[in-house]
Amino acid sequence: MGVEAMPRLPGRRPTMREVAAVAGVSLSTVSRVVNGGEGVRGDLAERVRDAVELLGYRHNLTASTLRRADRQSASIGLIFEDVSNPFFGAVHRGVEDAARERGMLTLVGSSDEQPDRERELAEAFSSRGVDGLIVASAVADSSYLQRERAAGVALAFVDRPPTFLDADAVVSDHAGGARTAVAHLIAAGHRRIGFLGDRPEVFTAAERLRGYRESLAQHGLAEDLDLVRHPRFRGVDAYETTCELLSGSNPPTALFAGQNLISAGAVRAVHALGLQHELAMVSFDDILLADALDPGLTVVAQDPLTLGRTAAELVFSRLDGYDGPTRHVVVPTQLIERGSGELPPRGGG
Amino acid sequence: MGVEAMPRLPGRRPTMREVAAVAGVSLSTVSRVVNGGEGVRGDLAERVRDAVELLGYRHNLTASTLRRADRQSASIGLIFEDVSNPFFGAVHRGVEDAARERGMLTLVGSSDEQPDRERELAEAFSSRGVDGLIVASAVADSSYLQRERAAGVALAFVDRPPTFLDADAVVSDHAGGARTAVAHLIAAGHRRIGFLGDRPEVFTAAERLRGYRESLAQHGLAEDLDLVRHPRFRGVDAYETTCELLSGSNPPTALFAGQNLISAGAVRAVHALGLQHELAMVSFDDILLADALDPGLTVVAQDPLTLGRTAAELVFSRLDGYDGPTRHVVVPTQLIERGSGELPPRGGG
DNA sequence: CACCCGCCAGACAACGTTTTCAACTGCCGG
DNA sequence: CCGGCAGTTGAAAACGTTGTCTGGCGGGTG
Numbered sequence: 146m147g148v149e150a151m152p153r154l155p156g157r158r159p160t161m162r163e164v165a166a167v168a169g170v171s172l173s174t175v176s177r178v179v180n181g182g183e184g185v186r187g188d189l190a191e192r193v194r195d196a197v198e199l200l201g202y203r204h205n206l207t208a209s210t211l212r213r214a215d216r217q218s219a220s221i222g223l224i225f226e227d228v229s230n231p232f233f234g235a236v237h238r239g240v241e242d243a244a245r246e247r248g249m250l251t252l253v254g255s256s257d258e259q260p261d262r263e264r265e266l267a268e269a270f271s272s273r274g275v276d277g278l279i280v281a282s283a284v285a286d287s288s289y290l291q292r293e294r295a296a297g298v299a300l301a302f303v304d305r306p307p308t309f310l311d312a313d314a315v316v317s318d319h320a321g322g323a324r325t326a327v328a329h330l331i332a333a334g335h336r337r338i339g340f341l342g343d344r345p346e347v348f349t350a351a352e353r354l355r356g357y358r359e360s361l362a363q364h365g366l367a368e369d370l371d372l373v374r375h376p377r378f379r380g381v382d383a384y385e386t387t388c389e390l391l392s393g394s395n396p397p398t399a400l401f402a403g404q405n406l407i408s409a410g411a412v413r414a415v416h417a418l419g420l421q422h423e424l425a426m427v428s429f430d431d432i433l434l435a436d437a438l439d440p441g442l443t444v445v446a447q448d449p450l451t452l453g454r455t456a457a458e459l460v461f462s463r464l465d466g467y468d469g470p471t472r473h474v475v476v477p478t479q480l481i482e483r484g485s486g487e488l489p490p491r492g493g494g
Numbered sequence: 495m496g497v498e499a500m501p502r503l504p505g506r507r508p509t510m511r512e513v514a515a516v517a518g519v520s521l522s523t524v525s526r527v528v529n530g531g532e533g534v535r536g537d538l539a540e541r542v543r544d545a546v547e548l549l550g551y552r553h554n555l556t557a558s559t560l561r562r563a564d565r566q567s568a569s570i571g572l573i574f575e576d577v578s579n580p581f582f583g584a585v586h587r588g589v590e591d592a593a594r595e596r597g598m599l600t601l602v603g604s605s606d607e608q609p610d611r612e613r614e615l616a617e618a619f620s621s622r623g624v625d626g627l628i629v630a631s632a633v634a635d636s637s638y639l640q641r642e643r644a645a646g647v648a649l650a651f652v653d654r655p656p657t658f659l660d661a662d663a664v665v666s667d668h669a670g671g672a673r674t675a676v677a678h679l680i681a682a683g684h685r686r687i688g689f690l691g692d693r694p695e696v697f698t699a700a701e702r703l704r705g706y707r708e709s710l711a712q713h714g715l716a717e718d719l720d721l722v723r724h725p726r727f728r729g730v731d732a733y734e735t736t737c738e739l740l741s742g743s744n745p746p747t748a749l750f751a752g753q754n755l756i757s758a759g760a761v762r763a764v765h766a767l768g769l770q771h772e773l774a775m776v777s778f779d780d781i782l783l784a785d786a787l788d789p790g791l792t793v794v795a796q797d798p799l800t801l802g803r804t805a806a807e808l809v810f811s812r813l814d815g816y817d818g819p820t821r822h823v824v825v826p827t828q829l830i831e832r833g834s835g836e837l838p839p840r841g842g843g
Numbered sequence: 844c845a846c847c848c849g850c851c852a853g854a855c856a857a858c859g860t861t862t863t864c865a866a867c868t869g870c871c872g873g
Numbered sequence: 874c875c876g877g878c879a880g881t882t883g884a885a886a887a888c889g890t891t892g893t894c895t896g897g898c899g900g901g902t903g
Contacts, residue, residue, distance in 0.1 A: 208859035229587035238578035434783040557889035
């Protein structure tokens with residue numbers, strides 16, 4: 146059963162030249178047919194198509210890209226923090242959907258927030274001639290991408306804006322979402338609200354922290370620095386950090402968790418401590434199963450598909466010749482009430 | 495602030511020829527330096543490197559691939575069902591980690607289980623000269639990939655084996671995992687165990703269903719066809735299907751959910767019906783937050799990172815010349831007890 | 844001092860394609 | 874009947890790189 150395993154060694158594809166020989170026409174004619182067949186007599190075109198079929202010819206986009214005037218490779222590079230984070234998976238899908246409509250493919254890599262790795266990826270993509278680059282940048286200075294842009298690569302930033310570089314970007318309303326979340330908790334009566342988030346060197350974390358602070362200030366609440374925590378390694382440390390925070394002398398009555406993996410850790414901790422019905426909680430970014438928890442997890446949901454699609458469209462418009470000022474798109478977040486964020490304060494505060 | 499937005503129009507990169515001119519050497523010398531600098535006098539190499547730096551020269555891998563003898567593009571294509579499914583996100587990451595060690599990049603696309611789309615992707619990747627292809631195939635006949643392999647593309651299947659084609663593959667122990675899950679429920683005393691899974695045309699679903707049946711048979715239990723359900727559109731329909739199943743006249747006392755998104759829907763349903771402490775449940779594939787549920791969700795966990803890494807290694811070994819028989823790697827699953835799978839039967843049979 | 848050999852630099856031909864340009868065909872109008 | 878024109882075709886020159894081959898140079902040896 147099945148086709149025999151064939152040694153890879155031959156590893157040659159038929160070329161246009163061979164197709165031409167079989168069809169009894171010139172190389173140029175084959176090229177014309179393959180590229181749409183304008184200005185080729187019907188019968189000849191037919192002969193060429195037959196030869197293509199017969200030989201199993203496959204257009205070589207590498208050679209084509211090299212020679213063509215526009216130099217387009219019909220591919221865009223994506224640099225994420227981690228492709229296995231469901232948030233970026235969804236952003237990726239948004240990009241892919243838009244790209245597919247244009248017949249473009251995506252090259253994807255994870256930077257793990259390491260500047261060196263991010264630069265390596267950008268270089269590797271650019272070396273392969275991507276037409277566009279969509280970056281969730283983790284470096285303090287993104288101006289190194291200026292060189293790629295000067296070389297003709299269309300650039301768009303997603304999730305985080307560029308620094309020291311004026312380029313198109315699409316981000317969630319991090320600060321606004323955080324304000325909404327915290328205001329929601331305050332409205333439920335909370336006065337002591339804990340913050341769990343990434344180190345503030347990360348743009349998104351800084352913005353969410355800013356939103357948290359602004360909301361406290363707006364409502365006349367003083368910030369207690371002891372309530373703000375940054376677990377070192379998210380998934381791993383969020384659990385412990387949360388336990389620590391909650392077992393302090395004057396613990397918060399509500400929690401705002403500012404990142405999906407951190408939220409997951411915090412939720413685990415709260416449930417492990419049996420506090421899920423006493424401690425209010427709102428998470429930034431929606432997670433699978435959030436609505437199956439007891440109580441359901443109230444979240445400020447981002448729209449990663451839209452983030453991705455929009456980033457792709459920004460890139461495409463540049464490829465199509467748009468040459469105006471850079472655009473900064475902000476995608477709104479949405480508060481989804483599921484129970485955990487509506488719990489009234491109990492005990493402390 | 496920041497660098498001025500520069501029109502993309504010029505869009506030209508310096509070439510080796512220009513570097514050669516600046517360095518005052520020949521094109522060949524530049525090529526030698528760029529490719530490691532063997533057999534070039536130190537001072538000349540230095541001059542070349544300076545010129546590279548000065549001009550901001552970036553190696554053009556497109557041209558290089560075209561000309562080089564080995565024809566390697568240092569990239570591999572990944573075809574998944576959906577990149578936004580966290581399972582595939584993790585597989586992707588496994589592949590990427592292995593690829594990075596080799597300086598290779600990943601091209602990724604989602605087939606949405608549509609055979610046409612899968613073929614399109616394979617063709618597009620192959621047209622771009624990927625060295626390898628890792629496919630989670632959804633088509634009934636994967637022999638169409640034979641042509642790519644004959645052209646020298648190294649092939650590996652992941653998550654699902656190839657059909658009508660003898661090629662390397664790495665899959666989870668779907669049937670074994672399912673048997674374990676069901677045996678676990680039976681050991682807890684259950685006799686009526688519901689099955690929720692994808693349509694059995696999908697290999698993984700068929701295997702998990704097979705495991706379910708085998709386990710029932712092994713324990714002398716008859717299969718009740720009414721307990722086996724296939725929600726049409728997973729995430730969306732799993733909720734309703736579960737409600738239906740549980741509100742039937744003779745409902746099951748335990749549930750085995752055979753796919754991550756279906757599990758999520760089923761969990762939601764069970765919790766919505768308030769049955770989470772009465773109905774036992776085991777899910778195939780681990781999900782974020784599964785341990786924060788009440789009770790925690792017992793799962794048969796796959797190891798997607800290992801699946802991805804192994805698939806990549808299978809591809810690499812072919813690229814390195816391995817030409818032996820095809821290899822079929824099975825990655826074991828692991829039962830993780832968290833509470834939901836250990837509930838004793840209550841109420842019904 | 845002649846010769847040979849090793850080392851290294853440069854010229855040049857590929858790689859598979861697109862694009863330009865010249866050449867050929869048949870047809871029409873003058 | 875000839876010139877020109879539209880419609881097609883083919884030859885050949887790119888694209889940016891690598892690999893092969895030739896040649897020059899210097900040093901060691903007979």
